[in-house]
Amino acid sequence: MCTSVLQWTASRLTVCSLSHYLCCLNREHCQQPNHDPSSSIWCPADVSERPGVSVHLFLPGSSRLVEPYPTVPSFLPQLTCPLWLSAVGVGSWCFHMTLLYEMQLLDELPMIYSTCVFVYCLYECFKQEKTVGLIPITLLFVFSMSVSLVMYGVLVACLVMRSIFIVTWVYPWLRPLCYASLAIFMLGFLLWNIDNIFCEQLRTSRRVLPPGLGVLTQFHAWWHIFTGLGSYLHILLSLQIRSTFLKRRAKVKFLCGVWPTLHIEPQRTS
Numbered sequence: 001m002c003t004s005v006l007q008w009t010a011s012r013l014t015v016c017s018l019s020h021y022l023c024c025l026n027r028e029h030c031q032q033p034n035h036d037p038s039s040s041i042w043c044p045a046d047v048s049e050r051p052g053v054s055v056h057l058f059l060p061g062s063s064r065l066v067e068p069y070p071t072v073p074s075f076l077p078q079l080t081c082p083l084w085l086s087a088v089g090v091g092s093w094c095f096h097m098t099l100l101y102e103m104q105l106l107d108e109l110p111m112i113y114s115t116c117v118f119v120y121c122l123y124e125c126f127k128q129e130k131t132v133g134l135i136p137i138t139l140l141f142v143f144s145m146s147v148s149l150v151m152y153g154v155l156v157a158c159l160v161m162r163s164i165f166i167v168t169w170v171y172p173w174l175r176p177l178c179y180a181s182l183a184i185f186m187l188g189f190l191l192w193n194i195d196n197i198f199c200e201q202l203r204t205s206r207r208v209l210p211p212g213l214g215v216l217t218q219f220h221a222w223w224h225i226f227t228g229l230g231s232y233l234h235i236l237l238s239l240q241i242r243s244t245f246l247k248r249r250a251k252v253k254f255l256c257g258v259w260p261t262l263h264i265e266p267q268r269t270s
């Protein structure tokens with residue numbers, strides 16, 4: 001009898017080390033060569049002002065699989081999600097440290113690609129094992145050609161609608177996980193907007209606030225934290241949907257009582 005376990009140690013993937021970094025002191029983003037201000041979808045002042053310490057969510061990727069390999073292909077797209085999310089973390093880290101245009105691509109391309117993979121996972125989760133959805137892959141490939149905020153928003157909206165559909169009509173017991181992921185992501189989105197809209201005011205307030213307090217008003221950094229957590233929970237949801245469809249028992253367990261991880265029970269072969 002097979003006793004091995006597919007253990008999703010996503011906690012290792014995302015211990016979410018909040019790596020504080022000093023970003024390009026006294027370096028204005030708008031002074032970067034080849035910089036087109038209209039292409040900025042973030043508040044440049046936040047990351048270029050005085051010795052401000054920005055908080056950034058860095059997502060080192062690693063996952064552990066202890067499982068007979070034939071099962072892995074059925075989960076393959078879902079299992080790559082953490083790696084994509086890690087790529088976002090590394091890209092964002094590079095960008096916020098250098099503020100170079102090339103690095104901005106490293107930040108935004110993985111953001112689009114990872115969301116495309118997430119969308120694929122959620123739209124193809126009820127397919128039989130080891131099938132490849134060529135049409136969605138083609139569509140998403142075409143979609144990913146356009147790196148824009150609107151495209152990203154459309155992809156996220158597709159993800160949100162599909163998640164809500166699944167937890168409303170197919171697996172209602174997954175609602176808490178789905179809505180937790182959505183709420184955290186949306187909270188991040190709200191903070192991202194506040195940061196963009198009140199960029200100047202926040203910047204001014206940081207000049208008078210004590211540094212310990214001022215750093216808390218770095219809402220772009222909070223966006224990274226919340227989007228990282230929201231996406232992480234979304235990956236757990238996606239994996240749980242797939243496991244349930246494949247008749248594999250999966251359960252969210254809290255590591256140290258706090259950090260949610262997904263445990264998929266061994267497949268019974270006898």
Ligand SMILES: CCCCCCCC/C=C\CCCCCCCC(=O)N[C@@H](CO)[C@H](O)/C=C/CCCCCCCCCCCCC
Pocket residue numbers: 041042085088092095107108111114115118149152153156157159160161163164178181182185189192224227228230231234
């Ligand atoms: C039900 C679950 C929903 C959870 C969805 C999780 C989707 C996660 C997808 C990808 C991984 C995270 C990507 C993070 C991006 C990090 C890069 C980044 O922050 N870049 C910034 C510069 O450093 C840049 O300013 C960010 C730009 C993105 C702007 C955010 C737009 C969000 C649009 C959301 C619209 C939602 C509409 C939903 C309506 C139902």
Ligand SMILES: [Zn+2]
Pocket residue numbers: 042092096220224
């Ligand atoms: Zn950012």
